[in-house]
Amino acid sequence: MDGTRVYIGLGSNWGEPSAIVLRATEAVMRLGHSGRRSSLYRSSPQGGPAQLPYCNAVVAFTSAWTPDQILSILQRIEWRFGRQRREHWGPRRLDLDILLFGDRVIDTRRLIVPHPRLLTRRFVLEPLWELAPSQWVPKAGPVASLLALTQHQEVWLWDTSSSRRACSTSNLN
Numbered sequence: 001m002d003g004t005r006v007y008i009g010l011g012s013n014w015g016e017p018s019a020i021v022l023r024a025t026e027a028v029m030r031l032g033h034s035g036r037r038s039s040l041y042r043s044s045p046q047g048g049p050a051q052l053p054y055c056n057a058v059v060a061f062t063s064a065w066t067p068d069q070i071l072s073i074l075q076r077i078e079w080r081f082g083r084q085r086r087e088h089w090g091p092r093r094l095d096l097d098i099l100l101f102g103d104r105v106i107d108t109r110r111l112i113v114p115h116p117r118l119l120t121r122r123f124v125l126e127p128l129w130e131l132a133p134s135q136w137v138p139k140a141g142p143v144a145s146l147l148a149l150t151q152h153q154e155v156w157l158w159d160t161s162s163s164r165r166a167c168s169t170s171n172l173n
Contacts, residue, residue, distance in 0.1 A: 032063030
């Protein structure tokens with residue numbers, strides 16, 4: 001089957017974030033084949049008002065859909081999960097972002113790929129590295145090198161027993 005390898009970032013910090021991310025993963029995986037999901041990660045909010053920590057993950061799949069088609073479907077999935085765009089960087093029931101679309105660089109009014117904040121967010125780079133450690137980010141470099149630049153940011157593996165343990169990426173140094 002032909003197609004393009006697509007990487008989608010998932011995040012939630014409302015209700016039961018891990019359950020929402022896992023259910024959303026199932027919906028997103030229907031967009032393609034040969035799909036995989038990273039581990040779940042816990043991160044502090046970046047900017048915006050005071051809010052609860054996020055549950056984050058990355059999903060990879062191969063799809064024949066166009067970037068605009070995938071964006072439209074992702075927005076419908078967010079809406080189905082109750083996403084309301086009320087506050088910039090505010091709490092979110094579900095946030096879905098196209099991180100990478102093959103090796104393409106896209107810059108339209110509606111969509112920017114690679115995701116514009118991908119390079120500075122460990123909570124995205126860590127699960128992306130888990131799925132594709134040798135992945136190249138267009139106009140930026142290898143994901144492993146980008147991840148090494150964000151080691152000062154705290155990200156933990158999501159643990160359903162409520163205990164947190166630090167992610168270990170010491171092999172990147």
